[in-house]
Amino acid sequence: MITYIKILIDSPEFLAQLIINGLLVGAIFALIAYGLALIWGVMDIINFAQGEMVIFGGYITYTLFYQFGIHPILTIPIVAVLLFVFGLFIYKTVIYRLLGEKDIFITILATFGLAILMQQLMQAIFGPDIVTANPELGMQFLFDGALIISNIQLVSFIIAVFVAIVLFVVMKYSRLGQTIRATSQNPRAARILGINIDRVYANTFAINAALCGIGGSLVVMIWAIHPFIGLVYTFRSFFIVILAGLGNFMGIIFTGMGISAFENVTGFIIGAEFQAAVIFCLLVIILITRSIRARKKRQYIQ
């Protein structure tokens, strides 16, 4: 462990490499986390199946690439539309029935069940193997080869930023975005003013699913996926949202990129196999410190 730290100190260009890689892919995590923050803020639901939706999007890209020969980058709009419809379907069949539920654990359990169902379905349909859909775009050598950036990371960063800008504009200026924001501020008042809350919720959940799908397409191009890796993405999005706070768009993007860079560096120092455990332990530590701080004021975090 100490030797790895020494390597990083001795060769700053390597550290820079790790951080830049982290920042580039961090935009993808930020997208996924933004979807979670959206449904958390608007519907007060946390989605344990977030990561599974990401993996599902990845599998769609993979299938379109290998079965139909569509270039992975071109599959992204298809995946977004398919996952949007999938989100609507899940909303109508599962989430819609739980909205009036006072016991929040019921909704959490439902998304937990959904996560397990999706894991097992994906394993049954796509098999348990690790798959990837790398479009082989080559590398970018900067500063005489001191920095190596693979083009796919660059492309996915650009796509993620593009999606984020579209999302920002939609949320800020379109009628849909206005109704979503109004509902999140006060559902009752929004309903009185003639907003169809049910449709807003359905759209919000579907947008979240579409964001997860886009994230998944990018993930399967950069790394590899298998049916049971979704939990890591779920944790990451929780982590980002909890650190940045709900409804803080820029905060989520920067936190996502920062966490990803941090993760890359710690992953190098203590070994990539502990990466998920590190994210989780950090998440728990942060929440516990917040909880202790709240307890001093006779409050609790909820």
Next chain:
Amino acid sequence: MITKDKQNTLIWLGLAISAIVPFLFPNHITLLTYIWVMIILALTWDMLGGQTGYTSFGNILFLGVGMYVSAVVQRDMFSSGLDRFERVSEIVVNLNASEYFISLAVGTLSGAIVAVLLAVILGSGILGMRGHYFAICTLGLGHAAAEIASGIDYIGAGSGMVTPLYPRELLIGKEAFYYYAFLLVAVATFFLFRKIYQSQFGLALNAIRDNENKAESMGIHTTQYKIAGWSISAFFLAIAGAGIGNVIGFIDPVEIAFSGPTFGVWMIIMAILGGKGTIWGPVLGAVILYSAKETFWTYLLGWDKVALGLLILIVVVYFPKGILGYFKDRKQLNNSILSQKGEG
């Protein structure tokens, strides 16, 4: 209405049948053992998940900890010094009968103690949170533990370790021994939990479920009660874990010890299916789910786990109160109709 006396008679009758069942189906003793295991899992989950309404996704942690601590104690207690050149996952310890049972007892107990300590330490941090944050915090416990266990060479890392072989030439075989052991633990858990739920402690747990803020303002230290409840669960879960490790004969971090998709999910779904927050619900759910799983799920081939996921979704969305909750609601409805008729 089943009176208390009748209920007790039924319990004793059931126990008498359970005691002779191994002689009737000698080929299925392991399957029957698992029913008792499942009852323990469901009962312990219900302590927090049902009685206080805190749905914990991380109880599997204690099962795995009990399993590992017990296995390490059993391995190292009488065989002095590990050969460092040997691969840990291939070490098989041969013990004679007295050594085996002593190490099993000591191992199980130390596993339970470690699990309780862990529950107190983790609980004092995590159980202070409520709602979404509590769920998030518990979700990853088992997963993180599995990853950490996969990195420790002393316990065989990712390839796991083997529990000691059951000594031969004994009056009672391995299957029968563990059947009765689990029967005993399950019955002890049941009666203890029933006693707890009837006591003031149980009332405090239910008060937390009904309205935690009010409970707190009435002077109940809710966090301490939750920690105590979780520790009791952890104690019995760890005992069950130590037993499971020995029944299977092999421990591995992802598939067995901290296995979210099997034990971790089963304990939740069984308690909810039967009816959470009741003493009989988890028992009923465990028996129904496990027998259903063993009888016809094998015919589903690769789709059995898909069916499990679907089952969770259906139960949670459509029958969140479970079987017992459904009958309770119906009875209340009938009573209210009857009383209205009486008034009219």
